[in-house]
Amino acid sequence: MTVIAIVVFVVAYVLIATEWTHRLLATLGGAGVLLALGVTDSDHAFYSPDTGIDWDVVFLLFGMMVIVGILRRTGVFEYVAIWAAKRAKGSPLRVMILLTLITATASAFLDNVTTVLLIAPVTLLVCDRLGIDPVPFLIAEVMASNIGGAATLIGDPPNIIIASRSGLTFNDFLIHMTPLVVIELVVFTLVLPWLFKGSFAVDPERVGDVLRLNEREAIEDRALLLKSGAVLLLVFVGFVGHSLFHIEPSVVALLGAGVLVLISKVPTRYYMASVEWQTLLFFAGLFVMVGALVKTGVISDLAGWLGSATQGHTLLTTMLVLVVSAVLSGIIDNIPYVATMSPVVLQLTHGVADPAQANALWWALAIGADFGGNATAVGASANVVVIGLALRAGHPISFWDFTRKGLVITAITIAVAAPYLWLRYFAFA
Known part of the structure; x- marks a missing residue:
């Protein structure tokens, strides 16, 4: 069964990477084969929190897609697009930097997927106004969301899992992760002109047209x-305080969507048209395939190998956790990876006398999982969502268009993180 799970996953991944077939067909086909051959079953695929579909992710996406669909009818995305273009003086590079910094900051306090769902429509509009290709901007923003989300306990789902296993607090993440994220964002901003070289040419007439626009005129329905805005504010409060309220973010999103549907009275066809059904089904198939790897022990075996390979050398173990986490999180979703790896890291910390160095193992896991999500088009949930939105808008992003850039950013961010871990927790501990 283990061999079958690996083969099916590899074949599906190759099909996605080469785009020989539609990514939805590859994932649902792979999930179907695994279910048909008995490698996994309905209990594990649909009901298990460790090996099945993460329904919290699916319904969080669904709820936010409905909210965004209604919000789009107000004209607020057009407003923000014009505002951003005018503040950047029409410079595509400055627009990219402004939007990526907004995305990274928002991702520290909201789920990455929620952030890109809100920022992507703005990006598509501002790029349309300037007459430039939105693909580089969308790729840059989703990478910024994965970097910014690492800053806080609530910014990225793997951080929440790590906090529950390790006992680390919200303030611990602020103190230890946020400084690194700030450094990474400075480096990321400096790399943008080189990474997307040739993407910033713009017609001066289009710039002039944008600068003459009045963003206030873009608002079409102030009452809506x-x-x-009121519902979205309550949803954000629910996201930030979900651990205090004991309500999952997915429930918050669904409640927010339901309330907004009731009070807005927007016809069903408008907001349901904004739901990315292909993206939701893609996630379902991917979760089933990754769950099969967890169920058959493939990921556990990899994690166990990590624990024995370093023979108790804490610095070496920390660096290995960092690199392996970045590599594997670029291939499989980082949520099941972190859920499987956390017990291993917990066991590794028991043999470390210095508490700071013991916690360094947890920070290495968080950094590798969060930043490693940028490596490929399927490395993080936000990546998949943005690719789906771009395709729907008529600007397809291929697996390799994303991955060529993502591998570079992942290599850079991990290269910056490694000396940070060494200096802070070992050299000057």
């Missing part, structure tokens, strides 16, 4: 904007 007030209603949507």
Whole structure:
């Protein structure tokens, strides 16, 4: 069964990477084969929190897609697009930097997927106004969301898992992760002109047209904007305080969507048209395939090998956790990876006398999993969502268009993180 799980996953991944077939067909086909051959079953695929579909992710996406669909009818995305273009003086590079910094900051306090769902429509509009290709901007923003989400306990789902296993607090993440994220964002901003060289040419006439626009005229329905803003604010409060309220973010998103549907009275066809059904089904198939790897012990074996390979050398173990986490999180979803790896890291910390160095293992796991999500087009949930939105808008992003850039950014961010870990927890501990 283990061999079958590996073969099916590899074949599906190759099909996605080469785009020989539609990514949805590859994932659902792979999931179907695994279910048909008995490698996994309905209990594990649909009901298990460790090996099945993460319904919290699916319904969080669904709820936010409905909210964004209603919010789009207010004209607020057009408003923000014009505002951003005018503040950047029409410079595509400055627009990219502004939007990526907004995305990274928002991702520290909201789920990455929620952030890109809100920022992507703005990006598509501002690029349309300037007459430039939005693909580089969308790729840059989703990478910024994965970097920014690492800053806090609530910024990325793997951080929440790590906190529950390790006992680390919200303030611990602020103190230890946020400084690194700030450094990474400075480096990321400096790399952008080189990484997307040739993407910043713009017609001066289009710039002039944008600068003459009045963003206030873009608002089409002020009453709906007030209603949507109030609901969205409550949803954000629910996201930030979900651990205090004991309500999962997915439930918060669904409740917010339901309330907004009731009070907005927007016809069903408008907001349901904004739901990316292909993206939701893609996630379902991917979760089933990754769950089969967890169920058959493939990921556990990899994690166990990590524990024995370093023979108790804490610095070496920390660096190995960092690199292996970055590599594997670029291939499989980082949520099941972190869920499987956390017990191994917990066991590794028991043999470390210095508490700071013991915690360094947890930081290495968080950094590798969060930043490693940038490596490939399927490395993080936000990546998949943005690719789906771009395809729907008529600007397809291929697996390799994303991955060529993602591998570079992942290599750079991990290269910056490694000396940070060494200096802070070992050299000057």
